[in-house]
Amino acid sequence: MAADSDWRPVCDIEQLQARAMLLAEIRRFFAQRGVMEVETPLLSQAIGTDPSLAFFKTDYLFGKHPRSLYLQTSPEFAMKRLLAAGSGSVYQMCKAFRNGESGRLHNPEFTLLEWYRTGFTLQDLMTEVCQLLQSLAGGQTAFQHIERVSYQAIFQRFTGLDPLVMELDQYQQFALANRLPDAVTVCGEDHSVWLDYVFSFIVQPQLGDNGITLVYDYPVIHSSLARISVQNPLVTERFEVFVQGVELANGYYELADEAEQNARFEKEQAIREHNGQPVGPKDQLLLAALASGLPDCCGVALGIDRLLMILNNSDSLEEVIAFPIGHA
Amino acid sequence: MATFSTNEFKAGMKIMLDTDPCSIIENEFVKPGKGQAFNRVKIRNLKTGRVIERTFKSGETVEAADVVDIETQYLYTDGEFWHFMEPDSFEQYQADNNAVADSIKWLKEQDVCTMTLWNGAPLSVMPPNFVELKVTETDPGLKGDTSGGGGKPATLETGAVVRVPLFIQIDEMIKVDTRSGEYVSRVKE
Numbered sequence: 001m002a003a004d005s006d007w008r009p010v011c012d013i014e015q016l017q018a019r020a021m022l023l024a025e026i027r028r029f030f031a032q033r034g035v036m037e038v039e040t041p042l043l044s045q046a047i048g049t050d051p052s053l054a055f056f057k058t059d060y061l062f063g064k065h066p067r068s069l070y071l072q073t074s075p076e077f078a079m080k081r082l083l084a085a086g087s088g089s090v091y092q093m094c095k096a097f098r099n100g101e102s103g104r105l106h107n108p109e110f111t112l113l114e115w116y117r118t119g120f121t122l123q124d125l126m127t128e129v130c131q132l133l134q135s136l137a138g139g140q141t142a143f144q145h146i147e148r149v150s151y152q153a154i155f156q157r158f159t160g161l162d163p164l165v166m167e168l169d170q171y172q173q174f175a176l177a178n179r180l181p182d183a184v185t186v187c188g189e190d191h192s193v194w195l196d197y198v199f200s201f202i203v204q205p206q207l208g209d210n211g212i213t214l215v216y217d218y219p220v221i222h223s224s225l226a227r228i229s230v231q232n233p234l235v236t237e238r239f240e241v242f243v244q245g246v247e248l249a250n251g252y253y254e255l256a257d258e259a260e261q262n263a264r265f266e267k268e269q270a271i272r273e274h275n276g277q278p279v280g281p282k283d284q285l286l287l288a289a290l291a292s293g294l295p296d297c298c299g300v301a302l303g304i305d306r307l308l309m310i311l312n313n314s315d316s317l318e319e320v321i322a323f324p325i326g327h328a
Numbered sequence: 329m330a331t332f333s334t335n336e337f338k339a340g341m342k343i344m345l346d347t348d349p350c351s352i353i354e355n356e357f358v359k360p361g362k363g364q365a366f367n368r369v370k371i372r373n374l375k376t377g378r379v380i381e382r383t384f385k386s387g388e389t390v391e392a393a394d395v396v397d398i399e400t401q402y403l404y405t406d407g408e409f410w411h412f413m414e415p416d417s418f419e420q421y422q423a424d425n426n427a428v429a430d431s432i433k434w435l436k437e438q439d440v441c442t443m444t445l446w447n448g449a450p451l452s453v454m455p456p457n458f459v460e461l462k463v464t465e466t467d468p469g470l471k472g473d474t475s476g477g478g479g480k481p482a483t484l485e486t487g488a489v490v491r492v493p494l495f496i497q498i499d500e501m502i503k504v505d506t507r508s509g510e511y512v513s514r515v516k517e
Contacts, residue, residue, distance in 0.1 A: 103357030
């Protein structure tokens, strides 16, 4: 039953002011750099296939032919269609939707800043992410120091394990020695789950302790929509940004090959089918856009709510969102 | 058999873990942006009272524990078992030493307490947070000392021993906090 005060926002009004100022600062940052703000549909006929993301499906009433539309887990596909149509560098701030994600650092509906830079290398984009964060942080010490480190190096530094080569007995020994015996059953023989487990519980909490940590060259099993590195086929051209142990952003050197994209869609759809997860239609319009030619570009998505949380020294998204899912 | 998905986890939920009934104390959802999501939970084993941490893959299901709390009245002990009754249904339960554990030292016959049932059988007994009991044995009090400093042991009518201020006398009623086992106050008649 609703209590009398349940209509009130969960966060302070000052947090809403901080958010409004942050959004204005972000717009100023991109305006100065000539990056165009765009809007793309939150509801689309297709949806990402990533098995680790659950989507919301809606019914669109369209005369005698009702259609399914999907709330987008990120605006990526539509923004790439703009890039393929010659938009040049673009950014967007919008809601993204991920079903079932709720917790201290998750809300199923959240605000994403996503931007694409044509002609940028991944290292260029990493530099721009840091420039943006530091300009928004206005000298906060939490954002002053910058470290760039490969996934393999940071993984080895904190665990002694090689993330690119799966030596099951070494992973198991590590888990037992670090009082994580349940990792052995939870992860089984799945290299990808082992990496997620060890990274999430051992490595990540230590990242960005005294600044911004950028981790690049992700193992190829975690490639998603990034390109495979030309120099090292075991890694992918992807980076993530961490501050105070919180994952803030995820960037790619964008995959532009239509056939490769189609193959990844189908592989992920098969995995979803195998897992008993709902399978949405793959985005034919994105594939057509890639076929017509995506300019060489890098893109990154940054969680605005988490950034606000860190800038405010909060522990939970609830402290910076007016109406989180339990109050929506 | 009832099950819960990790998505439903919340504090207070009762689940089965390694054949023991457990209660979730804390649930944290941990998920890399692209990758496997986990639920890391802090759990109390309701049989042993021990608190442990466990990690689940999100979306996994676990068996629900058939655990309920009921109000019961303590009737008597036959030396081996302690007998309780649910006042509304007159249903009787016999609890063993493991179930009553330390709680029984705060209960006298007719007292009402909370009993946790697992699959219909007593798992544990929880006394009220505060009980009022009579002092049956303690050293003679010191006249005029009302400071409460120092203190002395006193045996209560249920057999429990608590530290009380020096002015407390035999046959007086005192209020005790059962969670800390500490004296709270004298009870005015």
